[in-house]
Amino acid sequence: MIGVTDRHLAFVRDVVPRTPYGCEECLATGTPWLHLRLCLTCGHVGCCDSSPMKHARAHAFDIGHPVVRSFEPGENWRWCYVDQAYL
Incomplete structure (x- = not known):
């Protein structure tokens, strides 16, 4: 039986960060961020849940x-937002 997280792993691709220097939306609006996350489907770089936006x-x-996976130097973990679980 395939679990929900297993289905979400099907979204994972080999991606290139679209904005390697920061959160795509925060860079556009001048909003600060704390930590970055890389979407493993499309390469979107977004700010974490501890960031204002x-x-x-x-x-x-x-x-x-x-x-997503952490886009912080030295971190290599992945997270599924739907399942609220590390992968």
Whole structure:
């Protein structure tokens, strides 16, 4: 039986960060961020849930790309927003 997280792993691709220097939306609006997350479906770089605008979460639910990985130096974890689980 395939679990929900297994289905969400099907969204994972080999991506290139679209904005390697920061959160795509925050760079456009001048909003600060704390930590960055990379969408593993399309390469969108968004800010984390501790950031004021939470763009990575918004992207996951608005666009339907559930899996991100940390885009912080030295971090290598992945997270599924839908399942609220590390992968």
